[in-house]
Amino acid sequence: MRSRIRVGILFVLATAFAPAARADDPKPLTRIAFGSCVDQDKPVPIFDTIAAAKPDLLLLLGDNMYADLDRKLKVTPDVIRDKYQQMAKVPGFIKLKAACPMLGTWDDHDYGKNDAGAEWEHKDAAQKEFHDFFDTPKDDPRRAQKGVYHAEIYGPVGKRVQVIMLDTRYFRSPLAKGPADPKTRIVPYLPNTDADATMLGAEQWKWLEAQLKKPAEVRLLVSSIQVVTDEHPFEKWTNIPKEREKLYALLNSTGARGVLILSGDRHHADVSVDTKSIGYPLYDITSSGFNQASKNWRVPEKNSYRLAGMPFGDNFGFITIDWTSDDPRIGVQIRDEDGDATCGFKVRLSTLKGKAPASPAKAPDGVLTPADTAKKIGETVKVQFVVQSVGGKTNLYLNSNKDFRAKDNFAVVLPMKVQTGPWAKAGPDTFVGKTIRATGKIEVNKSDSVQLEIADEKGLEIVKE
Known part of the structure; x- marks a missing residue:
């Protein structure tokens, strides 16, 4: 009996999240892993690879499980709960969960419906299951708010890393669709130019502005879908073009420096960079998926902003920060299932602090955008x-x-x-x-x-x- 009790205690310890990294910890973050898209019904060997890399923090960018893959099964709150429970029992996830702190947001499949937004009928129930999965304390204000957006700042003054987890699902307006491509049968999304269309919703926009005004040296802005690239026909920020314009304007007006965007969703890896919108290079690093990427060679998606990419193969992202220099160096890599770096870049923090361009002149009443x-x-x-x-x-x-x-x-x-x-x-x-x-x-x-x-x-x- 005593041995059974001991085994039970060990199981509970193994499945509990590692202690959360704390903002008041004098030790700065130097190793951050991130990625997205994991099917709980398939093997996930890359979780062992991530654990072996010993990150200080793991960021889950969405599609942390898939609730809607079985088309014969109607997705309900019970189904979402069951799929999270399946994910929680994956051996590699148990190991990883115990090895390092995690922060997460959701994308469409763990939200409960492919490409869904504000219209999803089970979004509040899905939010409860999200917080239960991530062990959000019962009295945490995040359980009472609408949407799963959240932010943390880690490290001491001069070496602070701010992580901003956006919610691109709960408030997002409907997407406009075009005719199916006769060759690929893909139904593309077209720009929704409705004046009231939103990606984040009014409250989250207000919250984001306040977060960007907080002091930090490096800011990891997490969006489940891609921000910078805008040429493929699938989900992206330019499905609601004025919202990306609004994001860039907010980065400019708040004077936010040190921003790197992390995104997922696309089942491949991409490193994109916009050199004109915010006064310094704005990198959007896409890592997808943990086990959902194409296993065979395929033609890269069109992306004129691409710096580097990994168009097929399971992958995760890995950021290192060398704080020892007067001008800290940030290394960003996309790594494969074996832990090998397939692409990436290095950038000095000073490069991400360029002088922001002046905000565009405000248009008089009656002048259109x-x-x-x-x-x-x-x-x-x-x-x-x-x-x-x-x-x-x-x-x-x-x-x-x-x-x-x-x-x-x-x-x-x-x-x-x-x-x-x-x-x-x-x-x-x-x-x-x-x-x-x-x-x-x-x-x-x-x-x-x-x-x-x-x-x-x-x-x-x-x-x-």
């Missing part, structure tokens, strides 16, 4: 935005998006006949990075993109910041 124009087809309006790229050999196309082919790109057309007066020698250097205000009729071009053509040289001006 590109996201507002889709509902104004045929009307003569004024539009204001920051030019991201310029194209055309005769007519100049002033684009709101770096990629003029992007579905949500809006273009102001400056015809050759109007390139007179102040625009006589205009070119990319004249406009890129500048805020313009244009007057003209909103039209849809042959590529189904929205544009405005300038009728005379007075219909375009560069707005002083």
Whole structure:
């Protein structure tokens, strides 16, 4: 009997989470693992590999189990609970759970429904099961709030790492769909440009602003879906384009430095970087999945922001921070099932502290943003935005998006006949990075993109910041 009691005690100890890393711990974080997408019904050997890497903290970016893979089974709160319990019994997870502290957010499959947002009928029940799985204390305020967003700051002054876990599910507005691709049968998501459409919801946006104003040297901003890359047809922040614009504006206005975005979802690994939006390189490091990535070679998804990638093979992300230098060095790697680094980069912390660009000039009342124009087809309006790229050999196309082919790109057309007066020698250097205000009729071009053509040289001006 005594031996049975002892075995029971050991099992409880093995399945309890490791003590949480504390913000008041004088030892800074130096080794952080992260990743996403694990099917509880399949082997997960990569968990042993992660444990062997001895991270100080593990960040679970979503799809921490799959509740909705069985199409014959209706997902209910009981099903979500059962799937979490299955995940909790995976030997590698038990080992990993006892070895290092964890923080997590959810994505769609552990939320309970593929690509679901605010409309999901069981989201409150799913939130309870999420907190039970992560052993959130019963009196923790997170159990009473709507959504699973959460943040922590670790380490002493001068060596602080802030982890911000976003919830891109609970409040997210419906997504717009296009026609299925006849070759791939993929139904792409199109930009939802509705003025009220949201990714995070009002309360979470307010909370995020407060978090970004807190002092920290390194900030890991966790989004279950990709932020920077915007060319594939699946879930991403530019499904609601004004929300990504809002995120970048918030990073600028709060003066947040040291930001690295961590994302999951895509069943491959990607390292993307935007060099123009926030005044320093904004990296989005995607790690997916723990056991859900394609096992065979495949063509990488289109991504003009890609620095490096791992288009197939199970993977996890690993961050190291060398605090010993006056200018700390951050190493970011994507590692495979064997623990080998397949791609990554190193960056000095000073590189992530570049001077932020001035916030775009505020548009006067009645002046539209590109996201507002889709509902104004045929009307003569004024539009204001920051030019991201310029194209055309005769007519100049002033684009709101770096990629003029992007579905949500809006273009102001400056015809050759109007390139007179102040625009006589205009070119990319004249406009890129500048805020313009244009007057003209909103039209849809042959590529189904929205544009405005300038009728005379007075219909375009560069707005002083």
